[in-house]
Amino acid sequence: MKRGLDGPAPEERPTPAGRRNKQGIRIDPEVEATHEPRRTVISALVEHEPGVLSDVSGLFSRRQFNIESLTVGPTEDEDLARITIVVEEPDPGIDQVEKQLRKLVPVISVRELEPDAMRRELALIKVEADRPDQVAAVADMYDGNTVDSSPETATIEVTGARQKIEAAVDTFSQFGIREISRTGTTALARGTDQTAAFGTAQPATEANHDRQSTQSADDD
Amino acid sequence: MSERAAKITPADDEQHDDQIADGAAPDAATETDAESERTPVTTGAEAVVRALENAGVEYAFGVQGGAIMPVYDALYDSDITHVTMAHEQGAAHAADAYGIVSGDPGVCLATSGPGATNLVTGIADADMDSDPLLALTGQVPTEFVGNDAFQETDTTGVTTPITKDNTFSSDSDRVGTDVSEAFALAREGRPGPTLVDLPKDVTNGETDREPDAPRVPDTYEVQERADSDIVAAAAERIETAARPVLLLGGGVIKGGASEACREFAIEHDIPVITTMPGLGSFPEDHELSLEMAGMHGTGYANMAITHCDTLIGIGTRFDDRLTGGIETFAPDAEVIHVDIDPAEISKNIHADYPLVGDAETVVEQLSEAVDSSPEATKWRAQCQQWKSDYSMAYDAPTDGPVQPEFVVEALDEATSDHAIVTTGVGQHQMWACQYWTFTEPRTWVSSHGLGTMGYGLPSAIGARLAADDDQEVVCVDGDGSFLMTLQGLSVAVRENLDITVAVLNNEYIGMVRQWQDAFFEGRHSASDYHWMPEFDKLAEAFGAKGFRIDDYDDVAESIDAAVAYDGPSVIDVHIDPDANVYPMVPSGGDNGQFALTEDQL
Numbered sequence: 001m002k003r004g005l006d007g008p009a010p011e012e013r014p015t016p017a018g019r020r021n022k023q024g025i026r027i028d029p030e031v032e033a034t035h036e037p038r039r040t041v042i043s044a045l046v047e048h049e050p051g052v053l054s055d056v057s058g059l060f061s062r063r064q065f066n067i068e069s070l071t072v073g074p075t076e077d078e079d080l081a082r083i084t085i086v087v088e089e090p091d092p093g094i095d096q097v098e099k100q101l102r103k104l105v106p107v108i109s110v111r112e113l114e115p116d117a118m119r120r121e122l123a124l125i126k127v128e129a130d131r132p133d134q135v136a137a138v139a140d141m142y143d144g145n146t147v148d149s150s151p152e153t154a155t156i157e158v159t160g161a162r163q164k165i166e167a168a169v170d171t172f173s174q175f176g177i178r179e180i181s182r183t184g185t186t187a188l189a190r191g192t193d194q195t196a197a198f199g200t201a202q203p204a205t206e207a208n209h210d211r212q213s214t215q216s217a218d219d220d
Numbered sequence: 221m222s223e224r225a226a227k228i229t230p231a232d233d234e235q236h237d238d239q240i241a242d243g244a245a246p247d248a249a250t251e252t253d254a255e256s257e258r259t260p261v262t263t264g265a266e267a268v269v270r271a272l273e274n275a276g277v278e279y280a281f282g283v284q285g286g287a288i289m290p291v292y293d294a295l296y297d298s299d300i301t302h303v304t305m306a307h308e309q310g311a312a313h314a315a316d317a318y319g320i321v322s323g324d325p326g327v328c329l330a331t332s333g334p335g336a337t338n339l340v341t342g343i344a345d346a347d348m349d350s351d352p353l354l355a356l357t358g359q360v361p362t363e364f365v366g367n368d369a370f371q372e373t374d375t376t377g378v379t380t381p382i383t384k385d386n387t388f389s390s391d392s393d394r395v396g397t398d399v400s401e402a403f404a405l406a407r408e409g410r411p412g413p414t415l416v417d418l419p420k421d422v423t424n425g426e427t428d429r430e431p432d433a434p435r436v437p438d439t440y441e442v443q444e445r446a447d448s449d450i451v452a453a454a455a456e457r458i459e460t461a462a463r464p465v466l467l468l469g470g471g472v473i474k475g476g477a478s479e480a481c482r483e484f485a486i487e488h489d490i491p492v493i494t495t496m497p498g499l500g501s502f503p504e505d506h507e508l509s510l511e512m513a514g515m516h517g518t519g520y521a522n523m524a525i526t527h528c529d530t531l532i533g534i535g536t537r538f539d540d541r542l543t544g545g546i547e548t549f550a551p552d553a554e555v556i557h558v559d560i561d562p563a564e565i566s567k568n569i570h571a572d573y574p575l576v577g578d579a580e581t582v583v584e585q586l587s588e589a590v591d592s593s594p595e596a597t598k599w600r601a602q603c604q605q606w607k608s609d610y611s612m613a614y615d616a617p618t619d620g621p622v623q624p625e626f627v628v629e630a631l632d633e634a635t636s637d638h639a640i641v642t643t644g645v646g647q648h649q650m651w652a653c654q655y656w657t658f659t660e661p662r663t664w665v666s667s668h669g670l671g672t673m674g675y676g677l678p679s680a681i682g683a684r685l686a687a688d689d690d691q692e693v694v695c696v697d698g699d700g701s702f703l704m705t706l707q708g709l710s711v712a713v714r715e716n717l718d719i720t721v722a723v724l725n726n727e728y729i730g731m732v733r734q735w736q737d738a739f740f741e742g743r744h745s746a747s748d749y750h751w752m753p754e755f756d757k758l759a760e761a762f763g764a765k766g767f768r769i770d771d772y773d774d775v776a777e778s779i780d781a782a783v784a785y786d787g788p789s790v791i792d793v794h795i796d797p798d799a800n801v802y803p804m805v806p807s808g809g810d811n812g813q814f815a816l817t818e819d820q821l
Contacts, residue, residue: 004802004817007519007610015812016527018551024538024569026551047439051388055380062381092566099563105385105405108439 023092035090039068041113041187042097045196047106048074048081055104056083065089065097069121069184080108082196084186086162109196117195119187123165126155128176135175142168153178161185259297261430264389265290265423267396268356268416269298271431275403277327279303279318279685281311283338285331286371287358290423292329303685303715305678306707308335312342313675313705314682316351316413317642317665321686323476325352325406325414332358333371336417337378341672343413344382348669349497350474352411354403355379361421362390375417384412392422396431404434409442410561411474442560446575446582454532454556454573455589461530463552463599464490467513470497470668471535471559475579478502478661481534484583488593491603493521495536496653497668503659510603514542515805516650519610519814522805524603525550526812530594534558535579538568539669540808548810558582610803610816612654618772621796624648624724627775628655631694631722634779638663639692640683644676644701647730650801652696674704677721681708684717692783693718699725699752706758712788713763720782721790723755726797734800738821759790767791 021027021034046052053072060067068086075082087097094112101110113119125144127135129152139146139156142164148155158168162185169180189195261267268291272280281303284292295302305311308330315326330339336357346353360369376388385405389395395418402414458464466485472478478501485492485508492502493513504511513521525531531553536542543549549569557564557571558579565574575582614625628651632639641656642665643649649666658664665683667675680695687693702723712719732747756766765785767778769792782789803814806821815821 003798003800004815004820005519005610005613007816010813010815010820013523013812014527015810016552018553020547020549020551020570022546024546024549024566026554026570051376051380054377058380092570096563096567099565103561103563105437105440 023090025092035092037066037088037090037093039086039088040094041117041119041185042085042087042094042101042110043113043187043189043195044083044085044101044110045075045108046081046083046104047108048079049106052081052104052106053083055106056085056101059100059104060085060097063096063100065093071184071186073186082186084184086185111196113187113189113195114193117187117189119161119185120159121162121165121183121185122157122159123169123180123182124155124157125169125172125180126153126178127172128152128178129154131175135172138168138171138175141171144168260428261396262426262428263290263294263423264392264395264418264425264427265294267392267427267429267431268399268418268423269294269300271396271399271403271434272300272327273298274400274431275434276324277403280327280329281305281314281318281682282329283308283311283331283335285335285358287332287360287420288329288335288356288418289358290420291356291358291418302329303681303711305681306710307705308338309341309674310678310681310705310708310711312339312353312355313345313672313678314685315355316342316346316349316353317679317682318686319346319352319406319411320665321640321662321683323352323474323662325354325403325411326682326686327354327356329356330358331371332360332375333373335371336373336375340378340382341670343379343415345667345670345672345675346413347382347384349470349667350411351413352406353413354399354406355383355413355415356399357415357417358423359388359417359419362419363421365419376415379415382413383415386415386417388417389419389422392425392427393429395422395427396429400431400434401437404436405440408436408440410471442578443562443576444578444581446558446577446585448585450573450575451582451585451589454575455586455591457530457554457556457573458488458532458586458590458594459592461594462596463528464530464532464594464596465510465524465528466490466492467495467525467531467533467536468492468498468501469495469534469536472498472501472579473535473661475535475560477534477579477583480580480583480587484587487587488590489596489600490532490594491524491600493517493525495539495542496666498536499653499664500658500661504657505659507604510607512653513811515544515807516654516801516803517805517811518612518654519803519816520603520606522803522811522814523606523610526810527602528553530554530556532556532558533569534583535560537564540568543568544805544811545808548812616772622769622772622775622793624651624726624793624795624799625655626772627722627724627769627779627793627795628652628696630775630779631696631720631783632656634783635692635694636690638688639694640665640687642666642676642679642683642693642695644697644704645671645673646698646701647726647734647799647801648696648698648701648724650731651724654801656696673698673701676701677705677708677712680719680721681712681715681717684719692720694783695719695721697721697723698730699723699727699755700729700749702755703752709759709762709764709788709790716787718786719788720785721759721788722779722782723790723792724795725752725755725792726795726799727752728797730799731801737800738806738818755790755792759788765789769793
């Protein structure tokens with residue numbers, strides 16, 4: 001017995017001309033367009049209490065956000081901590097990251113930093129010390145400090161933007177790398193532009209960045 | 221907030237007024253009287269219970285156990301009615317339903333370890349549906365936490381992804397306030413479940429600290445009013461729309477915006493579609509109603525949502541069961557999206573007009589901003605045409621097996637307009653959506669987002685306690701769903717709760733069977749439940765009233781008797797085992813391409 005309801009069959013029904021892309025945005029079906037991922041830094045000021053880091057990291061893992069690094073540390077106020085997150089997502093994803101973060105009760109403020117924000121990472125690179133002079137020369141090239149040395153190894157500390165660290169790691173690899181430890185990016189907005197502050201639940205506006213310095217200290 | 225202010229409850233205020241009217245005690249004496257009426261808090265557990273009392277909690281659902289015993293001991297002296305459930309999952313669902321019907325957070329309690337993990341399904345369910353719920357869980361004493369002690373689970377860890385917020389309480393002086401804050405958070409803004417984990421040493425610990433009044437932490441901010449520029453732009457869009465629809469989601473009901481939405485739709489003659497959680501937000505017997513859209517929504521709602529040019533979505537999160545494939549969802553429509561949670565805006569469907577705010581407030585803002593109704597006569601005629609083209613009808617030959625749609629309609633017929641319907645999850649749930657005519661908000665209690673089988677009976681218990689006395693509570697259940705939590709019947713019998721359970725029994729996990737027929741070549745792997753018990757007899761064994769329906773002759777009589785019975789009754793309705801749910805949009809499909817029969821899938 002055929003079951004179901006009466007009415008015109010699917011192929012007899014009109015269909016609209018429009019289409020949306022995977023991100024739910026209406027598009028011209030002729031020109032399929034989606035946002036490409038981009039890398040950006042998001043800074044969150046949070047209450048310094050147990051569980052907040054797991055709240056934040058859990059949020060990222062269960063929503064499948066593509067996170068590159070996450071650093072956390074105390075701030076000028078002992079009750080607050082700053083979490084700096086580098087994400088690589090299309091624009092709608094970055095928007096969601098910010099909105100979802102704001103939903104967490106211990107999160108005070110969230111913003112995406114301007115491309116010119118100061119971004120720094122620290123890396124410890126332990127290499128073979130067969131050619132100590134050359135290691136020292138390379139360390140010098142990247143403003144690195146040798147923080148430990150032994151007859152077999154030398155450990156160099158390098159700080160800078162991600163690209164600089166990557167270049168340093170690349171160059172050091174000629175000596176044979178034993179181990180690397182990197183902190184992930186931490187960042188602050190430039191000049192008087194506030195990175196994240198109380199009462200900025202909504203995204204900061206682009207307007208009037210009163211910068212003390214226009215010279216980029218960042219090597220991006 | 222001073223401690224003194226927190227202690228004075230509305231009841232105290234009343235007494236205060238009386239005494240002043242009598243010209244009796246001066247202020248100082250009144251305060252002493254008010255204080256003396258309430259025994260001061262001496263333990264963390266008493267502070268927990270005091271926090272619930274301050275919040276106006278009348279019922280709490282739970283199961284006793286080792287780590288939660290101090291709280292239960294404090295409940296012993298409280299006016300809060302504790303309803304002991306047969307399983308913690310039932311406690312969470314009952315509290316969830318209580319929250320849906322009453323609008324205030326339902327409260328459930330469980331002990332540590334297995335007690336807490338048994339709540340998890342119910343908490344996750346409340347999270348998916350944004351229902352206000354407060355879960356209080358016992359925990360092993362702080363010194364044992366992390367040692368894998370007896371009945372220990374990392375409850376805050378387990379529930380972090382499924383709660384709006386949770387707290388491990390670590391201080392007897394603070395525990396009452398933790399509970400107050402969690403209660404406030406569950407209700408404020410977008411509602412949701414919150415949890416407070418209560419180590420036994422914290423609840424047993426001494427304190428004289430009265431809990432603060434329920435209020436949310438300062439870092440939690442809710443935007444009530446939408447941006448007026450976007451409201452103005454959205455209003456202009458509505459005025460010029462040729463094919464507008466209103467899409468009302470569960471947030472309309474939770475935000476108390478049903479009335480405002482009705483007025484708006486009727487004033488501007490805009491056809492109305494609801495999501496499944498939005499059932500009851502708009503009367504389905506109104507001409508403008510196209511009922512529910514989505515996977516098993518009506519054909520006319522799905523045609524309208526596919527062809528509209530302006531979609532006004534209010535309090536909906538555009539779940540995939542509503543949208544089908546994103547690419548084909550309302551593809552010609554500019555979307556106006558009203559939601560109190562900014563994270564819902566453009567999460568699944570891009571909002572051209574994002575309106576963040578409380579549903580009722582924003583609809584009122586829109587009402588003021590819209591000066592003229594859209595010219596949509598042709599569109600409304602088209603919607604009515606679709607209503608007749610794709611009418612929801614079924615054949616019910618009296619010499620054949622009983623059709624489930626007929627049973628749902630008969631139950632609807634036998635009860636009042638404000639009767640509450642609860643369901644499990646499966647085919648029966650969809651028939652209830654389709655064939656019950658919902659007209660009032662907070663009369664539809666179901667598991668939407670999580671799709672929890674077994675939700676029906678325990679939620680009927682919670683709904684019963686939140687409902688008005690003259691409001692019937694009907695649980696439309698499936699055989700498989702009912703079997704999952706039917707131990708709750710013992711609770712319904714003990715409390716003599718007037719609930720009618722109609723089990724649409726086809727001896728299948730029917731929705732799975734339907735999908736197996738459609739997509740797995742009819743291979744009924746583990747979906748054939750021919751081993752079902754006789755539910756009417758089982759009901760009698762629990763002390764409830766049992767009925768059985770085998771053919772059409774029994775339907776009216778049994779339903780009338782079951783509804784009239786003052787106490788829990790179960791009707792085992794043997795329906796056509798081959799009945800399936802149509803229309804159907806295959807998962808991820810195009811809403812406009814819904815199938816009306818199996819061979820259209």
